Amino acid sequence: MDSHSAPKIRRTRREFLRTVGLGLGATALAPYAIDPSPAAAQGTGGKAPRFDGVTLQVSAVEANYMIGFKLFEGELQQQYGIKMVYDTVPVDQLYQRDMLEFSGGTASHDLILVQPGWLADYSRHLEPLEPMARKYGVNLGLGDDVLPAFRTYMSWDNVLLAAPFDADQLQFLYNKVAFDRAENRSAFRAKYNYDLKPPETWDQYREMAEFFSATDWVGDGKKRFGAVESWRRGIWCYSWWLCRFASYGGVYFDENMRPLVNTPAARKALDNMMAMRKSTPPAIATAPNPEMRAIFANGDAAMTINFSSLARVVMTPAASKIVGQVGVAPVPGVRHGSELYRRSSFGGGGWLLAVPRYAKNRDAAFLALAYLSQPGPSLSLALDFRTTVDPWRRSALQSPKWYEIWPDYKDYVRQLLAVTEETPRTGIPDLQIPGSEQYRSALATEINVALVGDKQPQQALDDAAKAWDGITDRFGRDQQNAFWSKQNDALKKLGIVYRPELAGS
């Protein structure tokens, strides 16, 4: 035994000295923080740490995100010697899988994707990023370059725990054939007494959906849907309801933590969705979102509200029959006097990259996270339509590469980039307090139950509010109120306050 002790101590000392040396070096070099891209590493002559033989287990959630990770396999291996393997899991099972593992103090993945709303629940199981960044002298670049709404998502209790990967937002897309055809324009004008153009308000959106579903808007004798959205139970119906609810002046709770999800704003939002059911596909409240997106991409619906990645998919001939026929605009809002109040939602806020505390290869996972969230890789992810990843950096939206991928549709690119930049300024960030998933799930279930006609709308919303109160009580009203107050303050800074007058009350 003794014969083994001495070398062990020597190794430990050597390691200790190396760590101290590295630490001092990193501190000295901190102002010139290393950009973890291969080019930067080569350029500075900085020696990137090697993790040869390390294989990261990546929780990629969906096949499209897996494609995204795979784009950088070669570079990560070259830079750090890191290999990656992936698994996918349906979005609605991810939270429970991760939380079950974390509760047992384990993590089967080194690098995970997390929804911002879950960050509070995940927080004590995630590796804080700043100490890691200091350790490796890495500049994560998560300052002003991150679009406003997504900046609020990365930290919990002032600790940076995650970096954006995909910044979802809901956008309005329309088929220009429907809006430009002279017969449609005159018939619409005659019926509704205003011009046919992308709707500004939710009422106009409903009227246009009714008009298109009753009109042969292509002129080929075939009936098509007025609009298509995705109202499946879960994050989907919740997000599509949320952008209406917020536009009608709603926020999650009042100052005393009383839920506002059964107020007139909530009811107006739900009523608008229910009124649109006859102009939308019958399976809108049950079918998976890809099925709904395909309806628009096949040219079978005049309008859609969907994740911003659809704006790129519909411009891809392999996936769309309406390439070049699409317009993009912000989601509708509510008019109050001369003010047009629009609040899109972020469909769960997209996805963040994080490293579990219990991961086997935390350091390598952190460096992969840092690499993937740099401006270059995050832009490349967004430019590849197969990844369905949306840009979240201001610099990504200013890149000329967008015009290079669609050189013939410069106006469309301009529209798309403008809307993509505007929405994070005006949209309502997701609820981000402990138990957010529970609040969301309870509300989503009630919204979906009402949408399929299984419960009266007001009853469903009242039941949701009751469920929210129950969740608050279980987590502890004082604690939840404190966390909500913090988020409410952040919302106020974005100009989001409860405005009952917008719902006419």
Add this chain to the structure above:
Amino acid sequence: MGSVGTGVSRVRGSRPLRPWRLPRGTLFALPAVLVGLALTLYPLLYSLWVSFQEYNMMTGTWRLVGLANYTEALHDPALWRSVRNTLQITTPSLVLELLFGLALALALDRLRFRGRPILVSLLVAPMMIPGAAAAMAFALLYAEQYGPINAWLSLLAGRRVEIEWLSSIAIAPYSVVIVEVWQKTSFVMLFLLAGLSLIPEEMYDAAKVDGASGWQTFRYLMLPLLRTTLMAVIVVRLIDLFKMFDLPYVLTGGGPGVATEPVSMYIVRVGFQFFRIGAGAAQSFLLFLGVGALALVLVRMLSTRGVAR
């Protein structure tokens, strides 16, 4: 008791039983029995303990709440709704599986032809497909906009047919029933076919000699002799149906709304989506007690009839 194992122990039969003097057979079986008991009892006892606790996911701590989870479950309208959903799917599924299974078993028992084994293999094929895979296949078939079933129906009808297989609260539970019946009828058929094969040929001959018609042979000969098998298959299917999870989970996700969310799916939602592990465990125990009581009643009915016969 311990004296019947070996000649040696028989001689020492009157002595007090000591573990090292257990019969050799019992000793050999003991490890397996202990492992079996540990695997069965430990999770049960652990989940029973959990059912009296409330888990705080922010701190990772447990708090004893006594019977609160049970009383809350009994007053939870969503749980009762899921029980109603379960019955709405279970009852027609069970009836149809029994009817079709019995009809197929009778036909296969009476008909003798060269391709019979192949036909039986084909009929049991759906049973071999995992529930989730069957659900995925049917989800594609049922797709309302671009699915083949509506396309075939449209072709037959000569106009666009759009049946809302999975999105109407009135139809969706029965869409689940169709898949369930498609998949599990062969299980019932196999059970009953085995039961029918136990009826001696002489009894059919006797019935024929007595001038019994086909119906009378079925009613007064086959059905009474099949009763035990029928009751057994009902118990097995009932327990299985009450635990139904994978099929609605993949096919409908419990929707539209919660119209096809069976009790097991609701329990998972409470336990792991709401992360109320204690409440979920309490509901599991209530389900366990409910199904257990039902099975007990059926088994008692089975044994009473058996004695009466």
